């Protein structure tokens with residue numbers, strides 16, 4: 167997997183011209199199942215896809231933490247798939263792949279890729295989905311846009327939505343379930359599929375489940391955020407153990423405090439036998455940095471897709487090799 171991932175940018179025939187988007191909509195109608203990423207952008211993109219297909223949240227394929235559609239052995243239904251917000255990699259079946267990370271493969275004849283990587287302004291997956299399903303509600307595109315771009319997300323024409331407060335609050339609730347073990351991800355998706363608008367979604371009886379998830383991950387973040395980073399010349403490492411997926415927020419917070427250092431937040435407790443990590447900060451491409459430092463034979467999952475935000479999960483010894491190659495301070499490693 168990494169040999170392919172390291173090949174770098176693959177130019178594709180992907181475009182967002184009208185004919186291509188019509189083809190994408192047709193492909194969406196023909197897939198066997200929708201496989202959305204589980205953050206708010208992925209779930210909002212998934213909700214647009216499911217509504218278009220007349221399906222409910224129960225029809226979506228939601229993958230376990232630490233797996234992706236590209237991981238060998240991931241349980242997926244037979245037939246063509248709509249793979250949303252998971253990156254763009256090689257796949258041996260017909261598919262619609264919609265995403266905004268750097269593509270690592272070109273589409274085959276029977277595949278349609280819609281990719282927003284490198285577009286200015288960047289178009290998150292839910293926004294791309296609204297270009298495909300042109301009559302989808304703007305508030306769903308806004309949830310994805312605000313999740314990935316913050317307040318700038320509202321500036322995208324597809325995400326023009328006046329109920330900004332409601333969208334912000336909904337986005338933060340929908341992002342929470344994947345951060346806690348066994349969190350109510352499918353309830354979050356159902357809210358987006360079934361609600362008429364963002365205010366109605368916030369009034370839904372499933373919102374307290376999402377609030378619990380948000381409280382739990384916030385408490386974990388508060389617990390680990392004070393972990394002292396160990397800083398080297400260019401890279402700082404913050405290492406802790408939490409069952410929650412809090413490492414991206416830890417990396418973001420410390421990258422702000424320690425600018426211009428690159429910060430790696432490493433979580434030993436999220437996935438069994440893996441070090442889950444997030445990289446933020448610095449002033450160059452984190453993608454290029456990670457790609458150059460990653461051992462060729464590393465075992466794990468790495469999301470190579472974004473210049474300013476990347477990470478993954480690796481076997482502990484492969485993670486040590488990664489730190490070494492990045493010139494990270496030795497003291498940042500666990501003593502045990």
Ligand SMILES: [Mn+2]
Nearest residue numbers: 207251290291
């Ligand atoms: Mn996204």
